[in-house]
Amino acid sequence: METDKxxxxxxxxxxxxxxxxxVRGLKYGTINITVHNSKIVQVEVSEKKRFDDVWTIEEGGxx
Numbered sequence: 001m002e003t004d005k006x007x008x009x010x011x012x013x014x015x016x017x018x019x020x021x022x023v024r025g026l027k028y029g030t031i032n033i034t035v036h037n038s039k040i041v042q043v044e045v046s047e048k049k050r051f052d053d054v055w056t057i058e059e060g061g062x063x
Contacts, residue, residue, distance in 0.1 A: 017036075022043060
């Protein structure tokens with residue numbers, strides 16, 4: 001028999017919406033989900049900007 005803790009979901013509609021928006025708005029990067037006491041308490045989004053198409057070695061681009 002399952003306990004009440006096992007029946008409770010660690011994710012709700014607001015969190016699903018936030019994760020969906022974060023993923024859809026991110027082209028390159030990471031999403032870090034922090035869990036505390038079996039509950040999602042924080043979502044961090046780190047976005048990376050890519051400049052691959054802007055510079056080429058032949059044109060003297062890069063760092």
